[in-house]
Amino acid sequence: MKVRATQAIMECLLEQEVDTVFGYPGGTILNLYDELYNYQDRIHHILTAHEQGAAHAADGYARSTGKVGVCFATSGPGATNLVTGIATAYMDSSPIVFITCNVTEQTLGKDAFQEVDITGIAMPITKATYLVRDAQTIPDVMRQAFAVAATGRPGPVLIDFLKNVTFPSVEIDYEFVPWSRNRSCSSIQSLATSHELKAPEPNKGDIETLVEMIAQSKRPLLICGGGVVRGRAHRQFREFAEKLDAPVAITVMGGGGFPGGHPLTTGMIGMHGSQASNVACNECDLLIAVGCRFSDRVALQPETFASQAKVVQIDIDRSEIDKNVLTDHHIIGSARRVLEMLNAKLPQYSHPEWKEQVLPLRVPSVAETGDKLTPKQVLETIRRLAPQDTIVATDVGQHQMWSIQHFHFDYPGQLLTSGGFGTMGFGLGAAIGAKLGNPDKVVVHTTGDGCFRMNCHELATVEHYHLPIITVVFNNGTLGMVRQWQNLIYHQRYSETTLDRGPDFVKLAEAYGLKGFRVTSMAEMEAAFQEALTAGRGCVIDCRLDMDEMVRPMVAGGAHITDFLLK
CATH class of the missing domain: 3.40.50.970 (Thiamin diphosphate (ThDP)-binding fold, Pyr/PP domains)
Structure with missing residues (x-):
């Protein structure tokens, strides 16, 4: 018609x-x-x-x-x-x-x-x-x-x-x-x-080859990448990991592809990866990366990356194979389909000695003392008080790494973060989209004072559509990640990173018709977040942190994955 x-x-x-x-x-x-x-x-x-x-x-x-x-x-x-x-x-x-x-x-x-x-x-x-x-x-x-x-x-x-x-x-x-x-x-x-829309069917011979490689491995390590999340292959990946009884390192984009609190999880891998993940990568004899493109934040030094291991890459995009890290074997196909085929062929494995070597390296919880509010205190308060299925949208920088380190993401779409492009200003818009798509879930937006200046005008959108998004500002008065590099690598030459200027984020929230809080202690943080959860409208919590708080661990770009500047 x-x-x-x-x-x-x-x-x-x-x-x-x-x-x-x-x-x-x-x-x-x-x-x-x-x-x-x-x-x-x-x-x-x-x-x-x-x-x-x-x-x-x-x-x-x-x-x-x-x-x-x-x-x-x-x-x-x-x-x-x-x-x-x-x-x-x-x-x-x-x-x-x-x-x-x-x-x-x-x-x-x-x-x-x-x-x-x-x-x-x-x-x-x-x-x-x-x-x-x-x-x-x-x-x-x-x-x-x-x-x-x-x-x-x-x-x-x-x-x-x-x-x-x-x-x-x-x-x-x-x-x-x-x-x-x-x-x-x-x-x-x-x-x-013309095959532009079809995910390629995995080659059965390639599947068999990997099954044989797994059978010969004594120290396997899995990497959960963004492809697991995008492909909603989290259930198949979990079955795969548990059948292999292998430690699992998670990329920034892989958050939610494998439960963050699972006993096999070693945490983030790469520049700010845990000691357990990075050491396991260096000492494993078989590395299986699922939906991971080996970016320069993961494979910081490609020529020495997983040098003792046979490297296997599973990816839907053929152009990603051997682009950054040369592989010993690869399988082209969607993460879900490849894992389904592997799971159908794998017996149950057990690697107690290898796990005992790696898993104790996970950073233990250390009690913090002193009067200053710390990023860990802020995030542990949120994690303790918010529902377990809370969606977290981050901006980019120190708060992003802290959020990924301290939250346990359990399902795809629970962590929203700009991993590849590193976009300051991404978080509040992403939180708005997430809340509209998931009206029954709590949505928390974590940001830094530098990032928040780039997107705070979207508080008008939060207020107009009555979206109860909780924005938590890690306010350390600086471009924190850049300052951290200046501190460790540029001989403390702090060129144009100090943010000694407005606005007052509490007054800004109030100007948009939202509730604002300023917190300087864990007790104040707990009270503010508890009130924000029940406020029924958007809230901004301005957390005052020390300017020289750092993200730990850290490996410099281009360095070997276990050459930690900070532990």
Whole structure:
């Protein structure tokens, strides 16, 4: 039947079972927003304070729910304000469809007002980009975009509609195709035929080879990477680890892929990895990395990484194999499917001597003395008082590492953090998306005073939509991680890292109509967090910490994984 082009866009969103969209309107996308007005009872639009906040919110929604996030923005600066959010999603394989509108065909390429080649800009940081010049292609483009974003290795996709395509007078032929039947559409089938949408079926011979390698190993170590989380393969990974009876190191992006409190967990691996994880990596005879790309924060010195081990990489993306660390064996396929095939063939193993060598190295809980509030006290208070399934969204820096070290993440989507791109300002937007996608769960946003300045305007969004998000600011008056490097590596030359300036975060919270607390002791922290849990509205807790608190352990970039600067 004939429908308006903009109506077809909305119907395609409903096809994909989209009920929440994050965005910010502007001139070129007004036709789309005018159509959205007709769908406000079926598609809930969240107006953020800034397009970057909308991008991070769509990202947090996607990561925490496992669905595809959706984000709208207008042309020019609206579209370019998405770029950091797009790159963040791309580096961490988060499925989002970004929808922008551009100038008309008649003015395209003539430096029209707010014109920018956003498809060209976004091409290196997306799985695909589409510039829609012909309205008749809208259904195919929309269906392809969602399929590409969600399948294989997930990631962001951008669709840019020329404004004339969205004119109210433009009509196209359209038939509603429910999501359950989307895969049978000709456009999707053509993509699938070219293997762009299919996760490769693991090679049975490769599975058998790894089964034999496991049988010969005396000191196996597993790495739980982001692919376990993205692929929702946590149950299969846990079965695999328990069958191998092997220690498990967890990457930053792997948080929630394996229970943080499990007896086999050795903690984080890499630059700020635990002594147990890093030593186990150095001394194991078989290293099996699942959904891990061996970034420079994990394999700090690739040529010596796991030098005593046979290295096995399991990944859905063939381009990641041997990119950073040369492997002795690899298996291409989704984490879930590979693990299912391995679990079906593995007997029960036992490695008591190896575990006894590694597991005692996990850092024990040390009682802290003195009057100063410490990061550990803050996080242990949150962990003790908050429900076990609380979602934690972090920004980037010291507080991020402390949060990952001290929380036990038990399921995919419980930890939301920018691991690959390291985006300061990610956390509050991500927390907004997570709360909207998981209204029954407590959402805590941990941030530093430097990071919070980059996204605090989204407190307006928190207040307007009545989101009871608890923001905990690790306020040490400095760009803490950068200062830590300056302290340890740059001979205490503190160049432009001291944040001796406003705002007063308690007054800022109150200015946005939220509750603010300032805490300087563990008792004050406990009281503030307890009140925040029952406040029924957004709260900001300003935790005053010592400027020279450091993240421990630490290995310098490019150093051997057991060459600790700090323990």
